[in-house]
Amino acid sequence: MDYFYSYLILAEIYVLLGLSTNLLVGVVGIFSVSQAAVFGVGAYIVSDFLLSGTLSFLPALAVAAVACIVLNVLLTLPSLRVSGDYFVVTSFGIQLLATAVFTNWTGGTGGANGLPGVPPPDLFGFPLEETRQILGFTTVAAGLGCLAFWLAMRAPYGRLLKAIREDELAVAAAGKDVLRAKVSAAALAGAFAGVAGGVYATYMSFIDPSSFDLDASVLLLTMVVVGGARTLAGSIVGPFVLLALPQLLQLVAIPTTVAASARQLLYGVLLIAFAVFRPQGLAGERL
């Protein structure tokens, strides 16, 4: 049963990340392979505050969210200034740079050895130590994230984003602030990733760079592509399906030495298959 709970908790954390990536890739329409970097920044910030005892969980989570909002806006701005392809370079660059920082800045991140012993999350002084308590917390967090995404998409703001995607020049000509709309989507994406990072670190109680590397970013992108762009359903389906797949791989007798590459191989195959045959994913709109 614990095994199943653990799957649910992780899937819910990844729902937040799926929403974050979906906002950038699906809604703003930029290619991103660096969302795991933002996720990692959130995780390390919360871990550092909790390990040093400077802040308790919720304030630390708030700081991480704000930091990731700022970071994500800074990372997205270049894409709004230059053509889409240059953002591919930005995105790969940010991810590789982030991995270098996570691995080599031992003072803040513990380097390649990671940070062990991150305390469990607590709410106003009550630590959430049991798996079921944490599941309750992640369910609320993911639920709030979904609600925010759903409200934003059906508000006039969501319609503005849709109009920008269909005909950016016409929207700009109508006097709407295109840049501001895109930047606020990126900000929301940053908040989701930062919160997800903090929750992930406290649940796992150990983090290291391998959770936030290029492969992790590719996984997040795969979740959006498989789930489907721009819809709430797509952002939920993607993480639940993608996190269940490795369990299925375990049923096939694959030697452990190639298990990691088999998993990444599967993500690659899914990216290609969905791009060619089903660009709307399982429950989304066409990318």
Next chain:
Amino acid sequence: MILELAGVAAGYGSKTVVSDLSFGVEPGQIVALLGHNGAGKTTTLKTVMGLIAPRAGEVRFDGQALGRMPVAERVARGIRLLPEGRGIFPDLTVAENIDVVAARTGAQGAMLKPADVYALFPVLDERRATRSGSMSGGQQQMLAFGLAILGTPRCLMLDEPSIGLQPNLVERLFGQVRDVCRAHGMAALLVEQNVAAAMGLADRVVIMNNGRIVFEGLPEEARASNVWHYF
């Protein structure tokens, strides 16, 4: 008839731009296709070229229905298009432009070889090594026309060839179109905004409005009739 359209309809996506088009062009003949913006003239040319598939009707070339014949095959048979405003490879030199097109359109017994194009436009001969995109608009259009007729063109479609050219250059270019048609029996289908110049060059006139043909006849009949409210 070298080129014949019979009841052709075409469009993009869910939108039908032209319908029920029927007209023809004889070898050596120059037909002007006139009409205001959005009348469907460029769509008609693209349909003949095979860039869009007709939704109804048939395009026949030299008596044979073209169906879904690929663009490259149509070019090989002598259907040519001088596109509006982008008829050259701007990053290549003049000579490279001509060589690369001649190699693909001018087989052994080609009617018009690079030497013929240089003879027609001596200024291109002088500027062989110049990057074509850096030449004047008039020279670029000469090169574009030269590329369009390399090989064995049997029906040349010109899309707004006079745009951005001074009146004396338009006159010269149109004179050269006429000369090539007369000398080689090439047919021409001319889409033009410059109605006066086009009427001066054409043997026949087809006028389109809202995707349909509203007049077909001789230039003098067009002048005499009451079709001008379409412009």
Next chain:
Amino acid sequence: MLLLQLLVNGIVTGCALGVVAVSFALVYATTRIFHIAHAGVYTLGGYLAWSLLAHGVPEPLALLGAMAGCTVLGAAIQHFLYAPLERRRATHLIVLIASLGALAVIQNLIAAVYSSDILEFTIPWASAVVTLGGLRLTGAQLATLALSLAAFVGMLWFAHRTLLGKRIRAVASNPFLAEITRLEPRAVYVTVIAIASAVVCIPGVLVPLDLGLQPYGGVTPLLTATIAMIAGGVGSLGGAFLFAVVIVVLQNLSLLVMPGEWSIGVTFAIFVVFMLFRPRGLFAAG
């Protein structure tokens, strides 16, 4: 002396990455596809050569065999992935995603076959050292310099002096006109990716002689190459090559003041500077 040695090392590796940049730029300028999977083709080249050598194939033949393998892979990616996507009118974003998927597939197939650990790629003459007035150059470095320069000059000669090269440049310059003058852009795209894949195999074999083979080792060189292409101005093969050399030299010189783990930061900083001040690159055409 250390400064000079780092400078020379930078120029040698820079020339190799310059070839990556030129081959990528040729594909990008012609097809407008941001061919991320090129990193996978680059990586495969090294592994193929390693396997052929391990089976006793002579060195020049191993290189040629690896190039042939890369050519087939590149052409297959265009024919079986990009071309169907174009026929389905896929958005640019979807093509990028598919290309990333192809990269993941190539890298992880290599990892599954050869293991994901670094594989030593040793050839006796490659580690032999030549000393030139205090400068140390390995055989691998000399071969890298010679073959990379030859590949670069060969590419320039091919693009400007051969009919096929001119046809490729014509398609890049005006794809619409190419379509209606029978240059057959789609056939050209396959050819371009095939040629670029054969060429990128050369640095793909030479660079690992120094650093070893790693299934995921193609991403950083590709990132450097794309930054060089952008800084040099898309469409300028010479600009792409030159900037690859400049970037790698700066990376190497940065070793004087900071540890090597941060060289990715130097590369990226160059990109940011260009994005802020000259987003169209230094030698942009038009």
